[in-house]
Amino acid sequence: MKKIIIWVAAALSLLSLSACSNGKSSQKDNRDLLKTPINKDVTTMGTYIKVTVYDKDKEAAVDKALKLPVEYNKLTTVNQSGSQIDDINQNAGIKPVKVDASVYELVKAGYNYSAKDLGYDITIGSLTSLWNIGMDNARKPAQSEIDQVLPLINYHDIKFNDKNQTIYLTKKGVRLDLGSIVKGFVAMKMVDSLKKDGVTTGIVNLGSSSIYVIGHSPRGADSPWTIGIKNPNDPTGTQMGIIEASNEHVNTSGIYERYLEVDGHKYSHILNPKTGYPFENDIASITLLISGKDKTNGDGLSTMIYAMGTKKGYEYVEKLKNVEAVFVDKNNKVYITPGLKDKFQLSEKTSFKIENITNLK
Template identity: 25%
Template sequence: MGTWYNIIFKEEHKNTGDLAKVIDLRLSSLNQNLSTYIEQSDLNQLNRSSSDGCVEVSDDTAAVMKEALRIYNLSNGAFDPGLGPLIELWGFDKKDTHEMIPNEGSIQEMLTKLTFGKSELNEQKQCIKKGSSDLAINFSAIAKGYAVDELAEVLEKRYGIKNYLVEIGGEVKVKGNNNQGKPWRIAIEAPDPSSRTVQKIVNPGIMGVATSGDYRNYFEKDGKRYSHTINPVTGYPIDHQLASVTVIHPSAMTADALATAFMVLGDKIGYELAEKNKIAVFMIIKTADGFEEQYNQHFKPYLN
């Protein structure tokens, strides 16, 4: 996944001598199924398939696809794992945009290639029918959260561990207490590209926590800022005042995807969607004087 992971736990009644090995094996299988870096991964084999039919996939791929389609529909397409053609057009896939702005015609052409929403998952046969034969799916905005959930399940079901913190690249899930016997406290980073400071401390309880922001990966041209977060509805980088959004949800996978969706939608539409669906959300919004915080009633209990 191109990032780090961190697990802290209190050993319970079972021997955890082989835990590191078991965790690494599970991560290896997750990569083998969901990675876009591994040429023969389950996901890449699906992406390379030119079949118009339903392609059989692994348990992991099917599980993530199911939730990805749900969040796609919930967000009216703001969360789109088939966004690759637009990301490539803007140059963010190579981390070197050359500060080039694509022309309108090219953007509109790429929008016609975003067919993720037309894809179908057949749960009974555990197969996926892509929205188009050339659709390439990338689960980078949801797979880390799914992996966090899966590692938490290993701790709980295999080892009976009830006090733990699991983190993969900033996506977190906690349960019980820390080593001091106190509830876990998770820091939300301030949207400052020049340093790493804390904006807020939350006590998530038995929950997953995911944050998405646009303050580290962007370029500026002619006085305008272009974020790496692209709106799959318009084809352009997001252009609103939302700098960071944090979601707390029982599933780290769901929190991961929702944070991305809300980041695309912005502070007004994203907040309304969170309220409508009773999702705990915390937003940091750019203002003329700096930043302001906004969170709903579902997030408030986690600030105690």
């Protein structure tokens, strides 16, 4: 009998947060902040979601923001029937389905990433439901099963009607799966909601792999938040490095987030829509730092870049505005894009070493 082990807990502890800074604030801090922040959380979208706010009298704003992931989970989940995404999937090849404006916007965002043809496709649902990595019934499917669903993965089979706000999957069996982008999308909505309600200093943390920091840390007007990046070889233990962020989104993807182990081989949850199997490349983890001014979905972007491998992924990030990255490969070599030179430092120097990307073939 094949030995199958499912690991999922590590995804909840990819990053750790701190309001501390190594330096002292040099600017006068005019913010009237709480010494003990407002902390509230909810478990939904298959993860633990926490909002931390240091501004006074913002309990209602926090409660309002935490309603968003609950609402989006009901609208977009594919793990239970009744959601609008499930309705779209059930009517594939039958009829268009009218959806809420927020769902329409989300699927459009996933389509736009897919249209880049860089190893990402939101019509991968028929394949992810075969593997079910992260679920109790995860398994390695037979090659015949994979061959059967591969023709059903094609974002060209999604048709939008902007006037009627409908989405139609033109071929029976095609299935959307928005798990790779929905957390980042919802995080941005939560941040927008908090800022509109006057929040200047806080954290939105979706399962630790998708984190937004609002403003500077409460330590000072020019003191950044510090975020610990977990060791991909020991995601529940030591930190590999520290990254500084202010008004930015920090997103991490890695092979250790969720995986299925069969006969000693670990299969990552990040599946290749071309082969039907998890991507096999040199990346152990990738962390993106995205400016809060940018509406790029970090979840979708990190998944797409992961598919490229370190060399091509690094070169792709260099062409983007407002995006920086930390790549950790399977040989414990770390590659950071130029904009992070003064924002990142290794905390585990015995195992990891910062390398120059030009040395990578």
